[in-house]
Amino acid sequence: MNEMIQQDLTALLKRVTGFDAFREGQEEVVRSVINGHDTIAVLPTGAGKSLCYQLPVHAMGGTVLIVSPLLSLMEDQVAQLKMNGEKRVAALNSFLAPKERSAVLANLGKYRYLFTSPEMLVQPHISDRIKQLELAYIVADEAHCISQWGFDFRPDYLRMREWLGSLGERPPVLALTATASEKAIQDIADYLLMKQQKLFIHPPDRPNIAMELVRQESREEKTKWILNALTGWKGPGIIYVQSRKRAEELAELLRLRNIRVAAFHAGMEGEDRILVQQQFLTGELEWICATNAFGMGINKPDIRWIIHDQLPPSAAQYIQEIGRAGRDGGQSLATLLYTETDADKAAFIALDDLPEPETVRFIGKCISEGMELKEAGDRAGLSDTALRVVSYWLGRLGTDKAAIQMEELAAGKRKEIFSMVRFAEGGGCIRSRILALFGYAPATRPVHCCSDCGFVADQFLSARTTVDNASGLLGWKERIDGLLGVGE
DNA sequence: CGCATGATGCCTACGCATCATGCGGTGCAGTAGT
Numbered sequence: 001m002n003e004m005i006q007q008d009l010t011a012l013l014k015r016v017t018g019f020d021a022f023r024e025g026q027e028e029v030v031r032s033v034i035n036g037h038d039t040i041a042v043l044p045t046g047a048g049k050s051l052c053y054q055l056p057v058h059a060m061g062g063t064v065l066i067v068s069p070l071l072s073l074m075e076d077q078v079a080q081l082k083m084n085g086e087k088r089v090a091a092l093n094s095f096l097a098p099k100e101r102s103a104v105l106a107n108l109g110k111y112r113y114l115f116t117s118p119e120m121l122v123q124p125h126i127s128d129r130i131k132q133l134e135l136a137y138i139v140a141d142e143a144h145c146i147s148q149w150g151f152d153f154r155p156d157y158l159r160m161r162e163w164l165g166s167l168g169e170r171p172p173v174l175a176l177t178a179t180a181s182e183k184a185i186q187d188i189a190d191y192l193l194m195k196q197q198k199l200f201i202h203p204p205d206r207p208n209i210a211m212e213l214v215r216q217e218s219r220e221e222k223t224k225w226i227l228n229a230l231t232g233w234k235g236p237g238i239i240y241v242q243s244r245k246r247a248e249e250l251a252e253l254l255r256l257r258n259i260r261v262a263a264f265h266a267g268m269e270g271e272d273r274i275l276v277q278q279q280f281l282t283g284e285l286e287w288i289c290a291t292n293a294f295g296m297g298i299n300k301p302d303i304r305w306i307i308h309d310q311l312p313p314s315a316a317q318y319i320q321e322i323g324r325a326g327r328d329g330g331q332s333l334a335t336l337l338y339t340e341t342d343a344d345k346a347a348f349i350a351l352d353d354l355p356e357p358e359t360v361r362f363i364g365k366c367i368s369e370g371m372e373l374k375e376a377g378d379r380a381g382l383s384d385t386a387l388r389v390v391s392y393w394l395g396r397l398g399t400d401k402a403a404i405q406m407e408e409l410a411a412g413k414r415k416e417i418f419s420m421v422r423f424a425e426g427g428g429c430i431r432s433r434i435l436a437l438f439g440y441a442p443a444t445r446p447v448h449c450c451s452d453c454g455f456v457a458d459q460f461l462s463a464r465t466t467v468d469n470a471s472g473l474l475g476w477k478e479r480i481d482g483l484l485g486v487g488e
Numbered sequence: 489c490g491c492a493t494g495a496t497g498c499c500t501a502c503g504c505a506t507c508a509t510g511c512g513g514t515g516c517a518g519t520a521g522t
Contacts, residue, residue, distance in 0.1 A: 070515075094517050119516045145514095153514060219491090243512055266514065291513055313513095341490070348489055349512055385515090 008059075009034075016058050023048045029200050030055050033137055033174050038197035040143070040175045040188055044206065046301065046327035049176045050077065053139040056174075057112055062136040066115045067160065069145040071095055072274070073297040074115040081113060088112035093120055109133055118156040122163050135171045138164075140192055142296060143175035144316070147187035151409055152354055153385060155392035157191070164193045178323055180204045181316040181438050203440050204319050208326045209306075210448040210455040211430045212335040222309055222337045226250065229307070229335075231257050234462040235286045237305035240321055242345060244291060246309065251289040261287040264294040295321060301328035304461065307335045311342035311424055313350050314416040315437035331448060331460035338424040343417055350413045355386050357403035363390050364399030429453050 009027060013019055022030075025043050032039040033056040043049050057064040068074045074091040081089045088111045090104045108114065108129055120126055140146065140160075150157030164170060175188045180201055189197055216222050226239065241247045244265040251263040262276045262285050279285040281300050288294055292312075303325045312318040318336075326332030355363075359380050366376035377387035393402035423433055430450035431442050448455035 117516055123517090149514070154516070156516080245511080293514060296514095344490060345512070352489095352512075 012059055016055060025202055026051055032198040033172055034059050036172050038173050038194040040185060040197055040199050042177055042180045042201040044202055045178045045323055052176060053174055057136050060136040062134040063111055063114055064136050064139060066139040066141055067118055067121060068115050068141045070296060078115060091115040093117050105129055118160055122156050122159040127163055137172045137174055140175045142177060143188045144177040144179035144184045146191050147184040152389050155389055161191045161193055179316050179320055184316060204438055205435055205442050206323060207446040208329055209322060209332045209334050211450040213430050213451055214337050216337055216339050225337060227253060230254055230259055232464060234464050235305055236303050237287050239289045239307045239309060241289060241309040247289040247291055259287060260285050264288050264290040266293040295324050305333045309337055311338055311346055311420050313346045315434060343421045346417050351410055353383055353386050354410055355390050355406055357407050360390055360403040360406050361399055364394055
């Protein structure tokens with residue numbers, strides 16, 4: 001295809017969306033896809049990533065296949081497109097009733113936008129149908145999931161590589177994410193079988209997010225700190241915690257202080273999760289206490305504060321989570337509460353469900369002796385997830401290499417946690433040090449930089465007015481402090 | 489693994505030490521059964 005000139009793209013943008021101009025970063029991505037290049041676009045959340053995958057198909061014709069990590073995300077995007085008048089759009093996933101599913105499958109070629117999950121995509125009977133389509137291009141939305149989830153949680157993310165390979169001559173692939181870590185980008189290029197890909201990387205620094213590191217001795221201290229902070233200052237904000245129980249517990253303590261807050265984690269019913277998310281978006285809830293289940297695809301521009309109740313297991317995850325603050329450009333704050341024991345817990349959670357090399361060898365041996373995979377997994381005491389992971393690696397690498405792969409995976413995770421410990425325990429500009437873990441340096445030092453360089457919270461956070469706390473809450477406060485063994 | 493919580497042991501009433509147990513994230517798909 002010939003290189004498209006700027007005027008054509010602007011006219012296309014105007015015709016499809018009504019906008020007069022692209023936002024920063026969008027145009028070159030759109031052009032790269034239209035010109036047939038494999039493309040990786042790392043854009044900060046809220047930069048208008050969806051336009052990057054939605055526009056090119058209008059110039060190219062055919063169907064665009066969008067692989068998305070979450071059903072809720074697909075549903076949101078389908079609804080959004082339909083609201084904008086697009087009728088040729090569908091999501092092929094397990095939300096569909098059998099009849100609806102057959103209807104979608106029977107009409108695949110009629111859609112302009114087709115959303116699906118990696119799990120659905122790699123199933124032979126589905127992938128055969130999709131292969132017959134005239135695909136304009138293929139999109140991996142939130143493509144860091146390949147790196148973050150593919151290796152030890154959702155192996156079908158990695159199977160996309162084989163699927164793409166089976167296409168022979170294939171359309172361009174577009175990967176979209178906000179995560180700029182070297183490993184994420186390498187994994188994306190690798191597992192999406194990219195060739196001579198164009199890279200558009202927006203640096204991960206967010207100058208409007210001040211960064212604060214607070215070292216503490218115990219969980220009680222953290223609890224005290226959070227209760228104090230949130231009764232003094234307003235959100236909206238997210239508190240990231242490490243366990244579902246802690247999410248519930250903190251939410252309850254804050255609720256007793258008349259703060260509009262709810263917990264969010266994967267143990268909750270789907271309906272409750274949707275409700276909480278909606279209420280946070282509309283402002284009915286001011287704070288969310290969440291595990292890492294919360295955040296992807298959350299489109300709330302005015303989040304002012306992200307608090308971490310513990311050390312996250314990687315810099316990529318940390319940057320991803322704090323990046324949800326201040327999309328409107330407004331000054332925001334990211335606080336990391338750290339105690340020495342955080343790393344052990346993070347390591348346990350990261351490594352607990354990861355199969356041991358001996359287990360991989362055991363499963364490999366069982367299978368070679370003709371045992372059913374499920375039976376072998378039961379005997380080894382593996383979870384369903386772990387068994388799927390082992391099965392993927394055994395199938396791809398064979399027993400010995402799969403066992404080594406598990407060791408390397410564990411070592412990689414330990415290394416990431418260790419580098420976060422060094423970050424949390426070290427001194428010097430916090431912004432510079434976290435960015436350095438990605439190989440970046442801040443372009444400028446913002447006025448409100450970090451707790452090492454200095455920032456003034458009361459210049460940008462709103463104080464909670466006394467009116468909020470006036471109605472008989474002191475009694476509660478004393479009771480809570482009593483329960484916690486806090487105030488004198 | 490390491491921490492929090494609850495149970496037990498001491499030995500006779502309470503509080504402390506010690507031991508045992510539980511807990512700890514992320515989602516898809518597809519099926520059984522309400």
